[in-house]
Amino acid sequence: MSTEPTESGQPVAQGQPVASARPPAVSVAGVSKVFASRKGTDVTALEAVDLTIAPGEFVSLIGPSGCGKSTLLRLIADLDTPTSGSIEVFGKTAREARIDQAYGIAFQQAGLLPWRTVRANIELPLELHKVGKAARAARSSELLALVGLSDFADKYPDQLSGGMQQRVAIARSLAESPGLLLMDEPFGALDEMTRERMQTELVRICAETGAAVVFVTHSIPEAVFLSNRVVVMSPRPGRIRDIIAVDLGRAEGRDEGLREADSFFEAVVSVRESLHGEAAGAPAARGVDIR
């Protein structure tokens, strides 16, 4: 890993979520998703999910495996279609939003193309959408600086550590300045140290870009540290059990010290209780979350 870029969280004009006339970044209404299996036993991955995410808001989806959090993200990304209900992204259908490139996405695997340099990987979406060469170079330089990898522009992915690869993937997802970032456990494969550093960086990057984020994770501290709201989900069928507002102050103010603050612990406790607690009917299915 390179040294941590010392960023003193410069506020950017694009700014913070404000209640306004703008359509919500994501609006999920009554969405269900049933996977039909060949043996005739259908699996209900999501049932009657409602969720609205404001522009610029950071929302984490957390829950044990099989709770449908990744499925929900994939529905928003239009990588799958809901069985019923509707999904809108900035007032458009999920499909239109995908075609209009309204969101950027990052997966658990960095998913960089190994034959492209770091810079060329970041420029991939721009290249595919016919952005001119000069504009591409300017944008990728900007993003390289943003994720602190300017010195690695001409390296290939296999020459980078896992954390650096993930930063490139994040830069790539930001390439077209989307108003919404979809992240499916982007730090899931990283070690704890790298992970915390990446979280701090992500908070800074989001503050600088003003993008709304839907962040899938199975780590409670991660969800709490990053989010404005934590959506706790329960499995079989996947439902939203609880939505916990985390008020840890403006993104620019979040730093390593926050991890030891009381307010942080309080939020962690309430998310944990919601996750494990009052499982009225069924015993809370916990298990090891691998996705």
Place this chain on the structure above:
Amino acid sequence: MTRTGSPLARRVLLGVLGVVVLAAVWELYKALGPATGVMIGDLTVLPRTSDLAMPHVWDMVARLFRPVRSAGDDELMWQAVLKASFFSLGVAAVGWLVGVVVGMLLAIVMQRFRTAESALLPWIVLSQTVPLIAIAPLVKRWGSQIEVGDFSWENWMSVALIASYLAFFPVSIGALRGLESPDVNHVELMRTYSVGWWATLIRLRLPASVPYLLPALRLAAANAVIGTVVAEVSIGLRGGIGRMIVEYAAAAGGDPAKPWAPIFGAVVVGLLAAGVVALIGLALTRYRRGETPA
């Protein structure tokens, strides 16, 4: 995929060493082996050691520097062999190229349409079970009926066609595997960019297929050379190494070192073909990097 390590000089040295060892084993067996060869039952497993069956290495080499016909002022043997080698190499190259293009197209169609894969793949596999000897005369006869304007089918085209028939197979199989090799992750990423099949093919599937394609191209080159040499014989095309091998074999009685010259030529053709593919691999090095898992 990339084989790193030994520097070039060392690899060349090892290659030369291999040839020297082979020659030494040849001479050693010739000196020490039984004159009647080694038999297991009625089966000869090692050849007789007579000069007729196993000429000395130096005789074979020396033969290259004498005229083609022992008595006469023909061109030197190595010149004749080299000429024939390049002729065969040219025909093989055409066959290889046609085979690679056809193989790639088949693979792309099969990747694009699942039904095409299930419809085509068995036939592609089956095509390789047809013996060359059987199709060579057919190809020649069909070809001779083609005459469009100034264009008329020539025998060398039949040979190239048969070479391509052998060459396309590994390419279609290798390319299909390569085109289907990208992770779901990458394919979905392209989907989120809402780009179509064509852009996905160019930006993702083709580059990802390179590590699968290179061994296939090498196999195709070897197949094209073998196809050319064999087809030259069965079609009766003059000027190439295949025909030369047959012709000189007839002279083995009086001039045992002579048939070995075109065999060396065939080896040279094979090496050159493999070398060209290696150069292609060198040009595509950046597509052969592996992404280290996070």
